[in-house]
Amino acid sequence: MTSALRITAAGLLACSFLALSACNTIQGIGRDVTRTGEVLEDLTTDASDHIEPEPEVQAAP
8 A cells, every 4th residue: 555545544534533423423423414404404595585586577479
């Protein structure tokens, strides 16, 4: 294995441990995912409130 590949693998492993230790349990992961979904929903709702509807186009007689 090349040294760059070893460093990358070690970094990914360290990030995985940090991510898992931040959640502690599967239940914690579920709460994190739920909260992320709620935040994204709030953001998209807020963004859609600022979008003006397109004017209606009337058909030519």
